[in-house]
Amino acid sequence: xxxxxxxxxxxxxxxxxxxxxVSIFPFFWMIxxxxxxxxxxxxxxxxxxxxxxxxxxxxxxxxxxxxxAFKNSLVIAVLTxxxxxxxSSAAGYAFQIYKSKGRDVVFNFILLSMMVPxxxxxxxxxxxxxxxxxxxxxxxxxxxxxxxxxxxxxxxxFLIFFFRQNTKTFPKELVEAARIxxxxxxxxxxxxxxxxxxxxxxxxxxxxxxSSWNNYLWPLIALQSGGKRTLPLIISAMGSSYTPDYGMMxxxxxxxxxxxxxxxxxxxxxxxxxxTGSVKG
Amino acid sequence: MRDKKKVNIKPWLFIVPSLVLITLFVFYPxxxxxxxxxxTGMGNNxxxxxxxxxxxxxxxxxFRKALxxxxxxxxxxxPIMILLALAISSMLNDKRLxxxxxxxxxxxxxxxxxxxxxSIIFKSLFATDGFVNAMLMNLHIIDAPIAWxxxxxxxxxxxxxxxxxxxxxxxxxxxxxxxxxxxxxVYEAAAIDGATGFQKFRxxxxxxxxxxxxxxxxxxxxxxxxxxxxxxxxxSGGPANATITISQYIYNLLFKYQPNFGYAAAVxxxxxxxxxxxxxxxxxxxxxxx
Numbered sequence: 001x002x003x004x005x006x007x008x009x010x011x012x013x014x015x016x017x018x019x020x021x022v023s024i025f026p027f028f029w030m031i032x033x034x035x036x037x038x039x040x041x042x043x044x045x046x047x048x049x050x051x052x053x054x055x056x057x058x059x060x061x062x063x064x065x066x067x068x069a070f071k072n073s074l075v076i077a078v079l080t081x082x083x084x085x086x087x088s089s090a091a092g093y094a095f096q097i098y099k100s101k102g103r104d105v106v107f108n109f110i111l112l113s114m115m116v117p118x119x120x121x122x123x124x125x126x127x128x129x130x131x132x133x134x135x136x137x138x139x140x141x142x143x144x145x146x147x148x149x150x151x152x153x154x155x156x157x158f159l160i161f162f163f164r165q166n167t168k169t170f171p172k173e174l175v176e177a178a179r180i181x182x183x184x185x186x187x188x189x190x191x192x193x194x195x196x197x198x199x200x201x202x203x204x205x206x207x208x209x210x211s212s213w214n215n216y217l218w219p220l221i222a223l224q225s226g227g228k229r230t231l232p233l234i235i236s237a238m239g240s241s242y243t244p245d246y247g248m249m250x251x252x253x254x255x256x257x258x259x260x261x262x263x264x265x266x267x268x269x270x271x272x273x274x275x276t277g278s279v280k281g
Numbered sequence: 282m283r284d285k286k287k288v289n290i291k292p293w294l295f296i297v298p299s300l301v302l303i304t305l306f307v308f309y310p311x312x313x314x315x316x317x318x319x320x321t322g323m324g325n326n327x328x329x330x331x332x333x334x335x336x337x338x339x340x341x342x343x344f345r346k347a348l349x350x351x352x353x354x355x356x357x358x359x360p361i362m363i364l365l366a367l368a369i370s371s372m373l374n375d376k377r378l379x380x381x382x383x384x385x386x387x388x389x390x391x392x393x394x395x396x397x398x399x400s401i402i403f404k405s406l407f408a409t410d411g412f413v414n415a416m417l418m419n420l421h422i423i424d425a426p427i428a429w430x431x432x433x434x435x436x437x438x439x440x441x442x443x444x445x446x447x448x449x450x451x452x453x454x455x456x457x458x459x460x461x462x463x464x465x466x467v468y469e470a471a472a473i474d475g476a477t478g479f480q481k482f483r484x485x486x487x488x489x490x491x492x493x494x495x496x497x498x499x500x501x502x503x504x505x506x507x508x509x510x511x512x513x514x515x516x517s518g519g520p521a522n523a524t525i526t527i528s529q530y531i532y533n534l535l536f537k538y539q540p541n542f543g544y545a546a547a548v549x550x551x552x553x554x555x556x557x558x559x560x561x562x563x564x565x566x567x568x569x570x571x
Contacts, residue, residue, distance in 0.1 A: 008478070012372050019369065020387035023450065026402045027390065029412060033405070041405075044415035087298050094295030103292065106300060113307040117507045117556055119528040120549040123317060123535065123542050124310035127325075152306050155299035185291045214395030216510050217528075221536070232397040236514050239401040246405055253398045264393045268386070275392065276454055 030257075033250035041246040055251040064234050065226065066252060072223075073230040073256075076146050077212040084154040084208050085201060091155070092163025093193055097175060107164070114157045118217060125152070126221055148222045149230075153212055159204060162274075166200040167193075199270065206267055207274030210260055231256045311553075318546035323539055334547035344548060346522045347530040350437070350512075354526070355505045358441045363498060366449050370456035371486055376465070385457070389450035396447070400514035403443045404430065407515075433523040436516045440524055443511055448504075452497050459493040460486070495567040502559050506552050527552055 033041045036049035059066050095107045132142035141147035170193060178188045194201070216232040223229050235256060238249050264271050318334055320327035338344055369388060373381055391399065406412050407429040414426035429435045463486075471481050487494070509528040512518050518525035518533075525533075527548060534545040 012375075012378070016369070016372060016384045016388075020384055022446070023388045023390055026399065026406065026446070027394075029406060030402050042410050044412050044419075087302070090295040091299035094292045098292035098295075100292075103296065106296065110300065110303055113303050115503070115556060115560065116307050116311055117503065117528075117549070117552045119507050119509070119531055120314050120553050121307065121310045122528075122531055123546045123549060124313035125306065126535065127317075127542065128310060128313075151302070155302035157303065160299055189295070210393075214397070216395070216397050217532075221532075232395055235401055236397050239397075239404055239514055240517065244405070244408075249401065249405065253401055257394055257398055260393045260395070264390075272389070272454055275451065276458060 030250045030253055033246050034254045036247055038245045038247045041250075051247060052251065055247040058245065058248045059251050062248070064238065065229075066234060066255075068227060069229050069231050069234040070255070072146065072228060073213060073232075076149050076219075076230060077209050079146070080150045080153045080212040081205055081208045083150065084156070084159060085204060087154045088156060088159035089163045089194075089201070089204070090189065092160045092165075093167050093189060095160070095164045096167035096170075097172070107160075110157050110160055112157075114161075122217075122221060125218075129222060143222055144224050144228055146223075146228070149212075149215070149219050152218060153208075153215070159208065162204060163200065166197065170197060202267065203270040203274035205274075206263055206270050209263065210274075213260060314546045314549055317542050318550050320543040322543065323541065325542075327543055330543075334544045337544060338547060338551065343522055343525070343530060344527075347525045347527045347548075348551070350524055351506060351508065351526045353437065354441060354444070354508060355502060358444050359498065359501045359505060361441075362445050362449050362452060362501065363494065365445070366452035366497075367456055367486075367490070367494070369449070370453045370460055371482055373453075373457060374460040385453075389454060391447045391449075392451050394447070396510035397514055399447055400443065400511050403439065403446075404515045407439055430516055431520045433520060436520060436524045440511055440515060443515060444505075444508070448501070452501070455493050455497050456490060459490045463489050491567065495563060499560050499563050502563065503556055506555055506559075 029046075032046060032048055034055060035052040036045055036047075037051050037054075040049065040051075091110075095103055126143070129141070129143040129148050132138040132148075135142075139145075141151045174192055174196065175188055178192050183191065214232060215230075216236070219230050219233055220236075223233065231252075235249075235252055238244070238252060317327065319329055319331060321330040321333050322328050372378070373385055375381075378384075394402075407414075409426050409428050409430070411429075413429070414423070417423045418426065427435055429439050467485060467489075468481060471485060476484070507528050508526045509532065512524045512526050512529055513532075516524045518529050531545050531548050534541050534548065
């Protein structure tokens with residue numbers, strides 16, 4: 001290796017190390033802050049403290065209803081993910097397995113919805129979901145119910161596209177064979193396709209759970225009453241207080257980040273595949 | 282005959298639930314928003330008034346601020362992030378680099394945080410009595426703490442720093458995937474021909490990654506035009522609307538002031554038009570260089 005490229009190589013390591021530190025530091029600091037008293041956090045301590053349990057107690061005793069919000073977030077994220085896996089995967093599967101001209105047109109139409117900014121939907125969706133309150137069958141998805149947050153996220157162009165792309169790797173001979181064995185079209189989907197495509201589903205589960213767990217704008221609009229709020233709403237409210245208790249606030253952030261961080265470290269491959277929508281992962 | 286019909290209807294049964302939901306919650310509201318944007322009035326008492334809301338946009342100084350900020354974030358932050366992500370991914374694509382997995386994981390890590398959570402962390406880190414000021418003062422880079430959240434220029438810079446932190450790793454992953462698809466022999470041949478690292482990057486990596494760069498640029502453009510969570514939680518749009526975005530202004534029009542559905546809908550259509558125009562331009566530019 002020449003002298004010049006050695007210098008370059010060292011420079012590369014220095015740059016990458018600095019960027020890695022910058023990327024990790026906020027996580028590190030959040031844990032430091034969660035284990036220290038608020039005053040010490042303000043002083044700029046960088047040592048892990050022993051104040052975590054006290055911070056946790058302050059958080060749980062506060063009138064923010066943190067546990068309730070955790071439960072709300074969990075219920076919404078789990079139900080959204082479960083329903084989305086059936087609804088969106090069925091569509092993605094069908095677009096690929098039963099290809100036809102008409103269905104390709106519909107597929108492109110669905111893809112178009114990716115271009116629509118949520119900001120443009122805020123006004124009409126708010127009014128639409130308010131109207132649902134007066135329609136008996138739709139009450140369970142009306143404004144200020146968990147249903148209103150779930151129903152809007154179970155069919156997305158991204159997921160349908162993701163499942164259609166991945167269905168390309170599903171051997172069509174399996175479908176033919178199952179038909180000969182007398183299995184119906186729905187049976188083929190639930191009993192052959194679903195078990196075969198486990199890794200595709202895993203990636204889709206990860207990304208759907210993540211975006212539901214982290215969703216902020218629509219829940220902020222839809223869930224107005226205190227007891228219905230999700231974690232991002234509670235954390236946001238804490239952040240806007242004038243005299244923030246950093247220790248308690250970062251405890252809340254740490255606990256809210258644990259589920260997604262766990263998913264990331266346990267299922268890194270599916271996580272990346274789901275985030276990028278890539279086929280191979 | 283009966284059999285053929287059965288095969289034809291069943292596929293649609295798989296698709297219909299999704300199609301109904303997306304139509305009801307995306308396309309129908311989209312049209313509804315346009316109709317509402319032609320109406321004025323408070324609350325639900327709306328009357329048609331032609332282009333009145335759109336005319337009002339022209340003289341609305343808060344809207345002008347929101348538009349300016351959104352475009353500013355777009356033209357400053359997106360290029361910085363894309364170039365940074367490209368640089369990192371070409372460094373990481375080097376086969377002889379050690380600790381590659383660590384660097385990649387570390388730089389991708391910000392993607393696991395929710396937008397609200399990281400906004401709160403940044404708000405705390407950059408508070409006037411926060412860690413960043415303390416560190417800068419200890420290093421004698423500054424004498425007095427910087428009021429990041431409440432000074433126009435610093436507040437905008439903070440938003441840009443925050444978004445770059447959160448999304449660079451995300452874009453990097455796309456480029457890494459693209460680079461892995463490029464055959465090493467291409468680079469080896471170039472090295473034999475005496476190409477420098479920068480030449481390889483400029484004349485080989487960039488053109489080969491073009492479709493992915495185009496995709497991520499459009500993606501980031503759409504995301505930035507809808508920016509909401511960060512300004513809402515880091516600066517609340519302040520000081521004096523200096524960091525407010527269009528999405529945040531729409532939210533304010535709906536929930537902070539007396540709800541004005543018609544005008545809010547008109548503002549939201551500005552985002553739609555911007556997305557359509559910018560995506561179109563980017564796709565055109567992407568095609569021309571072919």
